Amino acid sequence: MNEVLNRLLEAHVRQQLASWQGERLASTLAEHVRALFCWFDQVKLDDVVSRLQIARVIERYVIELRVSGGITELSGEISQLVYSSRAAADTKLDQILTAEMYEEFADKVLALDGVRQNLIGLIAQSTTVQTLSARLIARAVLDLIAVTVPGASLTPSVLSALGTKLGATILPGLERLTAKALARHREQLSHDNAAQPLELLDSERLRSVVDEFWDRISPLRLSEVFAFVQDQDIEDFVVLVYEFWLRYRRTEFFRRISSEVVDYFFQKYGQTTLLTLIEDMGVDETMVHETAVELLRPVLDHAAASGALERGIRTQLENFYRSAAAAEALSDPAAPR
Numbered sequence: 001m002n003e004v005l006n007r008l009l010e011a012h013v014r015q016q017l018a019s020w021q022g023e024r025l026a027s028t029l030a031e032h033v034r035a036l037f038c039w040f041d042q043v044k045l046d047d048v049v050s051r052l053q054i055a056r057v058i059e060r061y062v063i064e065l066r067v068s069g070g071i072t073e074l075s076g077e078i079s080q081l082v083y084s085s086r087a088a089a090d091t092k093l094d095q096i097l098t099a100e101m102y103e104e105f106a107d108k109v110l111a112l113d114g115v116r117q118n119l120i121g122l123i124a125q126s127t128t129v130q131t132l133s134a135r136l137i138a139r140a141v142l143d144l145i146a147v148t149v150p151g152a153s154l155t156p157s158v159l160s161a162l163g164t165k166l167g168a169t170i171l172p173g174l175e176r177l178t179a180k181a182l183a184r185h186r187e188q189l190s191h192d193n194a195a196q197p198l199e200l201l202d203s204e205r206l207r208s209v210v211d212e213f214w215d216r217i218s219p220l221r222l223s224e225v226f227a228f229v230q231d232q233d234i235e236d237f238v239v240l241v242y243e244f245w246l247r248y249r250r251t252e253f254f255r256r257i258s259s260e261v262v263d264y265f266f267q268k269y270g271q272t273t274l275l276t277l278i279e280d281m282g283v284d285e286t287m288v289h290e291t292a293v294e295l296l297r298p299v300l301d302h303a304a305a306s307g308a309l310e311r312g313i314r315t316q317l318e319n320f321y322r323s324a325a326a327a328e329a330l331s332d333p334a335a336p337r
Contacts, residue, residue, distance in 0.1 A: 004330060009314075009321040016313045021304050026293050033289045040275040045266070048274070054262050062258070063249050072242045076235040083231050088222040096222070106210055110203050 019028045082088065097105075217225060248254055269277050278284075303309035320326055 002327065002330075005321050005326055009317055012317050012321075013310065013314050016317070017304065017310055020300050020309060020313075025297060025300065026289075029292050029296070030289055033285055033292065037275060037285045037288075040278065041273055043274055044271055045274060045277060046270040051262055051266050054265075055259065058258050058262070063255070067242070067246065072239065075242070076238045079234045079238055080231055083226050083234055084223075088226060091222050092218070093220055093222060093225055094218040097218075099218070102214055102218070106207065106214075110207055110210075113203065 018024055269280075300309060303312070
């Protein structure tokens with residue numbers, strides 16, 4: 001490199017170093033962000049990315065990416081930290097979930113009347129409910145015998161305590177007979193089993209129960225609410241969610257849904273500018289500039305103090321100033337500028 005090119009390189013390095021430090025950093029970033037947003041306003045999403053590219057990214061980094069065990073471990077540790085934090089001991093539930101927020105949430109849940117009816121109907125038709133009904137009726141019959149027959153003492157608790165052969169056979173026998181009777185009238189019983197909870201759990205009664213529950217727990221501190229579950233339970237829940245995600249992301253359902261979402265996204269934004277897209281996401285030029293300055297300033301200050309910033313700038317600029325093109329441009333006054 002000749003002397004002139006060397007002096008130009010050194011001057012350029014000093015100029016770049018100054019532009020990325022101190023008071024000039026904000027204006028440098030503002031220029032770059034402004035130019036970027038001007039370009040965003042001139043290019044459409046379909047011009048720079050395709051559905052296939054996004055699908056490949058999802059495949060690599062969502063479906064096939066091996067999730068490190070360290071992420072799960074960190075999630076569990078953070079959950080434990082929240083569980084036992086000082087902030088949880090100092091903060092009440094109604095400071096997080098206000099009365100107004102609770103009212104809106106409760107109103108919305110109680111408005112889902114169809115969901116409540118369908119759920120109760122499905123539960124009422126289950127074999128588990130039928131079995132439970134048979135057991136309750138069988139025990140009620142024995143209790144009735146114990147009360148109405150003089151001197152009788154064949155209550156379920158007595159039979160169980162004595163451990164007699166009678167106790168081992170009467171209850172199962174009664175349950176089988178009761179179950180057969182219930183099976184003959186399954187349709188009517190299912191209707192009754194569903195009708196009674198619906199009557200008991202109408203909107204007004206449910207709201208009263210939920211309001212009473214809220215009144216009891218809203219003044220509690222978060223640490224008191226967390227005490228309803230053990231810290232190990234929280235860690236186990238994190239593991240369960242992690243294992244569910246590992247399986248769910250590889251299902252055909254997830255692949256099909258993600259494909260439909262990508263298609264819809266491109267139908268909606270494919271022919272709009274990138275500026276429109278990011279503005280719809282709530283991002284603007286001022287936000288990007290302020291965030292960039294806040295995050296990059298300490299990084300660049302450290303890089304400058306350690307010499308890494310200068311080395312990076314010099315390496316980039318030297319590639320040009322040491323090139324034959326630079327020497328030719330400097331020696332040929334007629335070279336295009």
